[in-house]
Amino acid sequence: MSESNPQNPRITWEGCSVLLDINDGDRLVFARLSPSSTIKIGNKKCCLSPLIGCPFGSLFQVETGPKGPYLLRLSATAAAESDHLKEKDDSQPTEGTNDNRSLIDNNKAQSLSGEDIDAMRREGATGDQIIEALIANSSTFDKKTLFSQEKYRLRKQKKYAPRVLLRRPFARSICEAYFKKHPARIGFMRVDALSLLLSLADVSAYSDVLVVDMVGGVITGAVAERLGGTGHVCNTYFGVTPYPMDIVRIFNFNDQICGRIVQTPVADLCSNQENKIEHFISHENTSSLETQPDADERSLSTTCILSDDAILEVQSVQEEISNDSLVKSVSVSETFISSGNGTSDHMDVDPCSTKSLDVIHEENASPVLKTCKSVKPGRQASPEAIKLWKENGFTSLIIAAPDLDTWKIVEELLPLLSYSAPFAIYHQYLQPLATCLHNLQTAKMAVGLQISEPWLREYQVLPCRTHPFMQMSAFGGYILSGVRICSNKPSHQS
């Protein structure tokens, strides 16, 4: 969607960022398409160039040709046909006479050996042919129920003919992918929580949105997506080091949108309140020896750890960028683990997360890629813009700073918000928001105060087989929302 390339944003281009959904969500990879970029699926390394110029939503299958494995685009009709096959099964959802009474777990049901399969491969058999052979040589396949036959086929397909779905990197898919594979990186914010934040903060074109984004840039990116190149998203930070926002680079933002993403230290936004800020920073950098309310004490002490983390993460991001020009294909989990050291445990809490969410960055900065980078998201806000925000106030405020003291941030930033402007604060824990709500109410700073917890359950809906998904996150975070009111007192009260 780069400006020099006024092409259909629904078709990929060279230098475009994509989300690759491998085997129905088993693995999710963010990649940048270039003639030289590759992806490793199982033990096969495939070139991503066939994906350039394809519409988003295209489906590919790994096939082996004379020059090694490659990605073959499945035509819409072929994909539909395989769906239709399933459909045929579905249309007669007999519970069937088969059950598992005759299945014995002795590992002898399959008569094809690994060597047989390798031999088939050498002879150039397609993945689909191998699957058919496996079914034909399974002594138990016919004894399975229709549903479990379908499951068997799907399992073999994933192994012998893996499929790659080409998807648009939108706030929704990016948040979902991170939540699934690296939830800690985005503060365990589920996509429904992110959606709520954007609605509750009334983010729309021409808004000037103030954000504290300590969740990797997912909020900054989501807000910029909704602004569509108008208004501003002002990503503010305490202290001197901006918070990392590398997720923003996964979106396919054009120059116009990137130019609307700016960063500025809190100190510059409230320069008439310097004492206050120094006070805050001193809290951030020294462990809190003063007496603090219980809840605050814990988050303040973690703050110290986090400020180190933040710096480490920035380094790792820089490294990632420099890797762009050095290495052909880097998976981000490696990048983070090798350069992150201290950060890695902070990010990779989820044990299953280590392998499956990758970001592939490419060298060969194509002309298109270069134009993408010509306006970098996150420039420092101009003094004119800051002056304007001071005069008019921001139109909304979103905070997701899991490791800072929520109430202290709100006390500091709420006065920067226009009267009657909405705000929404995300937190992984309820108590900091409860405390904050209570304080806002007592200080009569806001109305319409509400703490909500989004709840989400996905379902499998199939004939005779409708049920909730078995493995779902029961937790998506909490949101405190409200509307700033106009007080006749001086706008900032301590």
Place this chain on the structure above:
Amino acid sequence: MLPIDPAKKNSFQRKICDGDLVIVYERHDVMKSVKVCDGSELQNRFGIFKHSDWIGKPFGSKVLSNKGGFVYLLAPTPELWTLVLSHRTQILYIADISFVISYLEIIPGCMVLESGTGSGSLTTSLARAVAPSGHVYTFDFHEQRAASAREDFERIGLSSLVTVGIRDIQGEGFPDEFCGAVDSVFLDLPQPWLAIPSAGKMLKQDGILCSFSPCIEQVQRSCESLRAHFTDIRTFEVLLRTYEVREGRMNCGGDNEGASPGSRPSKRRLPSSSEGSNGKETKGGSVMAMARPCGRHNFDWSET
């Protein structure tokens, strides 16, 4: 309602003018939309409020009645509008709305179809998401309801972004002029499977459809119909749990003075005398803000 019009953009400089729409806030669950009209009055349980007192004040101001009662005057947003609009039908609430907008991947400039219009609760959020250059075409077969919705959109300043059509989408499908031109389609119909084939024709390649149904039987039939025309079909149940926060006193035992947790059912009305006392030790027990889930929740299904 939207900052597309720079004069209406929220700002410290902006004052309430004659003719503005304001949301009169009494309590978080008692609000009302009022068109400011010099010479008019608003009467409620707190007394009589003169509109002329409101003009020239910033949005977000507290205004007094003849009896000294007060309300706040807020600038309208789609979220507040959802809470004050007149219910001509069952409406979608914030949890569903925000989820639907995200999953439909609606961004500025998108072209969106909706049916039915109903009370227009979702429509205002769709309009916000497509602004400034996109458009929402919303259809309802009920002539009067469509007219009321149209009046509402006019009133809240969205008519440049929303077109209301009268049409039985289940029976006739969407108009052919939208064929292949639409980014997203939203269906809230009793028999969505009847409209799905038409919706499929309207969408651009890789366009997204979302159908919202309260019953799982409807969802099942829709999914069957979707499988013939769509891929990547997913079904979600969405709901929102809200919490009430009040100040609780935790006694160390022995001392029975003061309220015990749970004895005050009043929602979020906290004693104001305790300003800044959160977490401080008082009378041998500590006072802190405590949260617990509220009683009732809505829930619904949606699919993409």
